[in-house]
Amino acid sequence: MHADHYSDLIAALQRANSIILLSHIRPDGDAYGSTLGLGLSLIAQGKQVRIFNRDGLNNLYHFLPRAELIEKTPEQLPPADLIVALDTSTEDRLGLADSLKPAVGVPIDWNVDHHVSNTLYGKNQFIDPSQPATASIITDLIAEARWPLTAEIAASLYVGIMTDTGSFRYRGTSPRTFDQASLLVSKGADPAELAKHCYQSISLPRFKLMQHALAGLQFEFDGALAHTTLTVKDFTELGALPEDTEGIVEAGLTVSGTELSAFFELKPNDGLKVSLRSKGRINVSELAQEFGGGGHPGAAGIGFKTNGTASRELVLARLRKEFTK
Numbered sequence: 001m002h003a004d005h006y007s008d009l010i011a012a013l014q015r016a017n018s019i020i021l022l023s024h025i026r027p028d029g030d031a032y033g034s035t036l037g038l039g040l041s042l043i044a045q046g047k048q049v050r051i052f053n054r055d056g057l058n059n060l061y062h063f064l065p066r067a068e069l070i071e072k073t074p075e076q077l078p079p080a081d082l083i084v085a086l087d088t089s090t091e092d093r094l095g096l097a098d099s100l101k102p103a104v105g106v107p108i109d110w111n112v113d114h115h116v117s118n119t120l121y122g123k124n125q126f127i128d129p130s131q132p133a134t135a136s137i138i139t140d141l142i143a144e145a146r147w148p149l150t151a152e153i154a155a156s157l158y159v160g161i162m163t164d165t166g167s168f169r170y171r172g173t174s175p176r177t178f179d180q181a182s183l184l185v186s187k188g189a190d191p192a193e194l195a196k197h198c199y200q201s202i203s204l205p206r207f208k209l210m211q212h213a214l215a216g217l218q219f220e221f222d223g224a225l226a227h228t229t230l231t232v233k234d235f236t237e238l239g240a241l242p243e244d245t246e247g248i249v250e251a252g253l254t255v256s257g258t259e260l261s262a263f264f265e266l267k268p269n270d271g272l273k274v275s276l277r278s279k280g281r282i283n284v285s286e287l288a289q290e291f292g293g294g295g296h297p298g299a300a301g302i303g304f305k306t307n308g309t310a311s312r313e314l315v316l317a318r319l320r321k322e323f324t325k
């Protein structure tokens with residue numbers, strides 16, 4: 001890493017007094033962890049920071065320090081010197097109201113992300129697909145800039161890295177990742193405590209949803225392809241929330257010999273969300289992009305606003321082709 005790698009982004013943040021941080025819809029630990037980590041470090045320098053997400057704070061991440069700083073994105077963004085999008089591969093996934101869409105003039109000043117499929121929207125970009133989490137990028141940036149790194153900031157960033165690397169198991173986890181984790185733990189992030197919050201604190205409805213999804217898991221091609229589907233009815237009957245699907249698609253990959261796991265979530269009005277995971281041979285980011293989605297080689301997703309039921313069949317047929325060619 002060159003010494004001046006982060007200098008333009010650091011200078012832009014340094015110059016600004018009021019800063020808005022945005023992250024993607026259906027936020028995960030990295031969306032929350034990277035925005036909160038950067039936000040708290042900027043607040044510690046006396047800056048005015050607002051952290052917005054279309055979905056606000058979900059139930060899974062209430063334990064994050066200062067989580068109350070995460071607000072639902074308003075219809076109109078308040079004035080700010082700088083708007084930064086984090087962990088968000090396409091501007092669509094910022095979930096901004098139509099009136100705020102960049103085409104209508106919302107200026108994303110910096111697009112900071114680690115998705116290889118990032119569409120390079122915004123005025124400036126800092127995209128590093130060699131990092132397994134946006135929180136990894138922010139950890140390096142804060143270290144490089146010698147900005148405040150309190151225990152609260154360290155915990156936020158650690159959660160982003162831990163969740164996006166599947167607890168340091170996925171490809172993309174490198175010596176640098178452990179250096180970052182080491183720094184964050186030395187600054188006060190507590191691995192056992194944060195892991196307990198992320199992996200041993202789920203609600204009963206979420207567990208029942210997982211149970212139901214696992215019971216419906218289907219294996220094809222001698223187990224190489226695993227897939228399961230949940231419907232709107234499943235969620236209402238079990239009392240589960242949209243964020244309760246975390247971990248389902250990964251469960252499909254736990255069987256020896258499974259190469260690709262797909263999770264289909266049928267939404268109201270025949271929408272569909274597809275989650276794809278690969279153990280390595282198949283690049284699911286490329287598959288997802290064929291249907292307008294994106295992500296990483298090992299973890300990707302697709303969203304369909306309409307025709308969900310039919311699209312599920314189309315995607316399944318495409319996935320099967322990977323095993324018949």
Ligand code: AMP
Nearest residue numbers: 275276293294295296299300301302303
């Ligand atoms: P998920 O399956 O929702 O956990 O998403 C896995 C990865 O794919 C994440 O890195 C997402 O950012 C990305 N992803 C998910 N859905 C989409 C989508 N509709 N468009 C682009 N990227 C997506």
Ligand code: MN
Nearest residue numbers: 028030031087
């Ligand atoms: Mn994310």
Ligand code: MN
Nearest residue numbers: 030087133134
């Ligand atoms: Mn991420």
